[in-house]
Amino acid sequence: MKHLLVVLLVLCAGLTHAAVKVVTTLPDLADLVRQVGGDRVTVDNIVRGDQNPHFVEVKPSYMMKLKSADLFFMIGMDLEMWAPQIIDGSRNTKVEVVDLSKHIMKLEVPAKLDASEGDVHKYGNPHYWLDPRNVRIMMGEIVAALARVSPGDEQYFRSNADAYLRTLDAKIAQWTAAMKPFAGAKVITFHKSWTYFASWLGLTVAGQVEPKPGIVPSPAHTAELITLVRQSGIKAIIVEPFYDLSAPNQIARSTGSKVIRLATSVGGADGTKDYISLMEHNIAHLAGALR
């Protein structure tokens, strides 16, 4: 009896296999990978939700995270200009780098490479994860990549993704309905983080507090925005958690419009513990300001 038990234990140990080791750049990607991978993945993440993803100071601990990873998921389109340094520094030659932008319909892609879109959107606008309809495309890539590492779990990954996408689709329907009364409304944003989000909801981004993506506000540009906000009766100035409020507050004081902090990533505002609660937060606050 004792021998049989030992044999069974050994057999069981042989059947359970190591979880797929994943590192993600953004916490939003970490959430999506967890939704798909369940207990068959371990996920580590690099950027905090209240950090500007364009500008991340590379630390040795990030290289350590990547050292034994199977997969490294990133947004791509040069959002993570700092990522190659982490990948090289990790000396992990077997990690597969998965650029989730591959099949995304990209917006604001310049006809030719120049500095007209500033320093940080050279390959087009990389903030596509804020249109929740793009999550289906991203999840397709996540399922495929996890299955390449662990082919036996493909069905498990696929059914988790399908269940998540059913929930997300129901949420998308609620969010679009909640925002329908504000279709066509004009907003100002600090950075061009909201291009995909606005295009999904039929909002018009009339201007940015930054003169160009990645360039700090200037008095002349802020004065122009004050005129624009007055003339167009713009009600909301959307500011990401990591930008300085002085220029937005100045515009709000001179015009009576409202500054609202919307989060671009999970953890960027209270209660944004996953992608769905992040979107809930943003929709509720924006609808409140536009009312």
Ligand SMILES: [Zn+2]
């Ligand atoms: Zn950007």
